[in-house]
Amino acid sequence: MLDLIKTSIGRLRIMGFLEGVSLIILVFVGMPLKYMNDDPSLVKTMGPIHGALFLIYIFVVFSTAPDYKWKFTKTTWKLLFASIVPFGNFYVDAKILKPEAENQTA
Numbered sequence: 001m002l003d004l005i006k007t008s009i010g011r012l013r014i015m016g017f018l019e020g021v022s023l024i025i026l027v028f029v030g031m032p033l034k035y036m037n038d039d040p041s042l043v044k045t046m047g048p049i050h051g052a053l054f055l056i057y058i059f060v061v062f063s064t065a066p067d068y069k070w071k072f073t074k075t076t077w078k079l080l081f082a083s084i085v086p087f088g089n090f091y092v093d094a095k096i097l098k099p100e101a102e103n104q105t106a
Contacts, residue, residue: 007101007104008063008064008067008068009064009100009101009104010101011064012060012097013093013097013098013101015053015056015057016082016083016090016093016097017089017093018053019057019083020083020086020087020088020089020090022046022049023050023054023083024087025042025046025050026043026050027086028086030043030047031043054083057089058080058083061079061080061083062076075096078096079092079096079097
């Protein structure tokens with residue numbers, strides 16, 4: 001875990017995981033509780049947490065992109081789009097970020 005924190009792509013992977021989990025909790029737990037059980041408490045709690053994680057994730061994407069010379073049209077937009085799709089961050093982590101991190105250490 002500490003090795004991930006040392007690199008910008010590692011920090012991006014951690015933020016992607018946290019943002020992805022918060023979106024899943026919000027969409028698949030909080031929203032059904034709000035509309036089926038008339039209990040908005042989880043949405044009121046997770047909404048701002050997810051919003052903050054989302055903004056931090058966007059910041060980390062834009063701060064990591066120059067380090068790896070990612071073109072916006074090839075890589076960066078995929079990372080940004082994945083953050084608004086449930087499970088999207090996990091997909092781009094497996095297909096883009098993990099291989100990129102492995103190439104860096106190889």
